Amino acid sequence: MEFKHTLPIQLRFNDVDKFGHVNNSVYFTFYDLGKTTYIADIMRLFKLEDQTTAIVVVNINANFLAPVYANEHVAVQTATLEVGYKSFTLFQQLIDTDTKEVKCTCSSVMVAFDVKSQQGVPISSEWKEAFCQYEGKDIIRKE
């Protein structure tokens, strides 16, 4: 799989647990950072306004493939897999930037909802267009 978006992650001393591994729970803060910069980059590139719509995660599914050690250099890669009516799916992986080893993969189902009504709202056509253009392919879900 090809990724257009790669964010190097600065590890912190207390990311590492007593086994010398970066704690699994901390990976999700890396994925969070990947998601927010990915979305921000698309908004900036396609001049999408920061509206009254918030994006929340409803499902996360992560596979832990290999431990990350304190002295390794890692990055989070993020891509949109599919855009549906009210949700879209991001696929992310945590890689060792030196060896390209994939340490962990994670898919996240994201939902747009209206901040005022707290209700899910359809993904706008501008957003759908932006996702497809950024990823360079048609990723609209065929219902």
Added chain:
Amino acid sequence: MEFKHTLPIQLRFNDVDKFGHVNNSVYFTFYDLGKTTYIADIMRLFKLEDQTTAIVVVNINANFLAPVYANEHVAVQTATLEVGYKSFTLFQQLIDTDTKEVKCTCSSVMVAFDVKSQQGVPISSEWKEAFCQYEGKDIIRKE
């Protein structure tokens, strides 16, 4: 679903993000704590020795159902769903202890491996027995 193991969680000030919600990433530190106390309780109850076997998470699948607010009281509930040859599956949920509302559910596939050889090892019959007795039912996977 019934849970034999419930661990109240002490929320910290910096668990809460700028939206006033407990950050989703932090949930996984709660689930971690649930897992380690659940395993420790079973080891203590069934006098299982802390051997040269480590337990690692290989997959996490979480559904975020409702936000947790800073002033809410929450607990993690943990149960073993199924025990297989070299892995077992834990099911957990994060609940509001006052309203019993389920905020998030999470299933985790755990694998036993030998610390020296760093290879996966079969779940011992003592462990299988302990899981079944603790949960009060036969949860051995029928292969």
Added chain:
Amino acid sequence: MEFKHTLPIQLRFNDVDKFGHVNNSVYFTFYDLGKTTYIADIMRLFKLEDQTTAIVVVNINANFLAPVYANEHVAVQTATLEVGYKSFTLFQQLIDTDTKEVKCTCSSVMVAFDVKSQQGVPISSEWKEAFCQYEGKDIIRKE
């Protein structure tokens, strides 16, 4: 020194660093929790309203006396040392609740400021009175 306020702390798996010690940085999240519950308890006991005044930390001075290990039970103790015109000083310690060993001490200078004007404001007489009554002695700074 005597403390009227003791808050047991629930340690988390990833509080512990690769040396098996609770990471020093994490202590400050414990002290934060001690501060917020201490202030909340005083506000509740003395029916002080949550006004337009925020309290911020301007100085922290901590002495690390002994490491905290993953399996220890700890608590944060909090007391007000002194109340001045626009600031007050909290003294806290992190103790092993089993052995009463003091692991770390911390004094914090806190300042009240108006949320709207973002200016420091005098500590009200109701607050001064509440601090003295809670601590059971006159802790008003003599200027």
Added chain:
Amino acid sequence: MEFKHTLPIQLRFNDVDKFGHVNNSVYFTFYDLGKTTYIADIMRLFKLEDQTTAIVVVNINANFLAPVYANEHVAVQTATLEVGYKSFTLFQQLIDTDTKEVKCTCSSVMVAFDVKSQQGVPISSEWKEAFCQYEGKDIIRKE
């Protein structure tokens, strides 16, 4: 004050509290990272071996001058203020790298101790020399 060592910090989504500020407690993880990279840089530059000596923090004194917001770019600057017989003092500040505003200053007293005996040990002359050369001035404490 001049600093030879500046480390840009990557902020994370959950560093930010409900007021939109980077939580004060998190600053200490930034300072930790500044300390460890500062020490590692000196060890590498002066070919100091990673011996059986550990370095621990015994005192931290921090002044919080201005809040850090989620969208700001920050860095930690680190310098050695003074090297004594068995301890040395680091001075650090957290700055906005765009405006150069100092957000927080922090001095830390560090002690070298022998990992085996768990006793404090004198700072070696190689280390003292390295600190002075790195900082470009004589910072040996005159006792």
